[in-house]
Amino acid sequence: MKPLKTIIVDDEEFARSSLFFLLQQNCPQIEIIGIAKSVAEAKELLERNHVDVIFLDIAMPGTNGFELIPAATKQQAAVIFTTAYDQYAIRAIKANALDYLLKPIDIDELKEAVDKVEGYLERMAKQGEQDDRMINLGNALAKDAEISKITLPFGQGFKMISVNDILYIEADSNYSVVHLNSEEKITVSKVLREFEELLPSAQFLRVHKSTLVNLDYLVEYNNKNGLQILLKNGVSLNVSRRRATEFFEKIKSLTKP
Template structure:
């Protein structure tokens, strides 16, 4: 975490809301130095490593790495987190008294002012282990945000040429973003859907499917091995399938111990 300066990072994938939050922050907390304003999770992860901000304002759901992934990196450097979300989720509200706070979108100046005051107080106290507290809170939040059984996707209605195919979720090996479509790969062939990968992720069991790249989500049981090439880039080999999927640095933590 930066010392001597009070630094912050903002990560929000929707441009109008990103601009509005930056303007409101500058008005509510003039001495706060915004060292990075990011439009996706991977850029935010890079910025956290470079700047180690004292505070991060993160959209929970972003392209690439999620706000949860970025929050873990912030916590590792002893920083504090404020999540932004479009949903008044009880799991997020449970964090009001902890090492993280939340703001409903569109962010209201009065509510931002309350969050700023809480952050000022926590930064002034700095008692205990805020990073450890935040890591613990993140684990609890992630568990609560996971979709419940009845909300999980069970069937995919996908296009195959001129026909429509019903694909059971158990058949899917991986999803891959391709232009305006998402490729659905199974052992019996491919199909395409129009549902954005970001939206699709919200209905997938996170213990069964892992996002490994901004444009790729893979069934964990289909993974054979993680490979690193001479340039230091990582990719996945799948069981019984010729496809090689790229793995970005934002998701390498999933493969520790493999």
């Protein structure tokens, strides 16, 4: 594959120079063609050059990195966020961005992110499709709302699903099985903890070490054979003893007038 033409966008000089050095030393497939300290400078680079990858900071004076997303999408450039942003933004990034790196940047995580981008761009070139996850991400943050959709990698592509369509998620070693209300099951290479951190806590609750449930589908709970819950689709799930207190507190909060 040809070198990935890359730009770095960050308002902090140290962050720009350190990332430049890390990429030069550890990612031979990357060709850095420009460095910008603002969204405006980055837009100029995009207008003058073909860009495959953008390493993009979020919090910058005057503007934020998300304002570059429409220009990046137009050129079909992959975006990797480099950020020390707040928890809400991290959740949105996990849901929709190709990848993100928390500052200070870890070398191994950087290599993994670049490898992921390389594979992604190869797939997009073969399929001739444009990825709309950046648009979804920008819209989610602009509305200052909870995440409404997540992207699940499977096979040679990605599947966008609404969080409201998730019945429950069960752990399977280093994988998770996402059960949808359509009866479809999707196995993804994410541990359950990642979904627990990602999905809205008001809607999703860990009821067992291996189960995360969408409480919107809860219709019954009982103590016949240990604490169990029943979902609208007829599936019965166990609630572990150590999570029972949290479960009942959540139920109380949901049933308050």
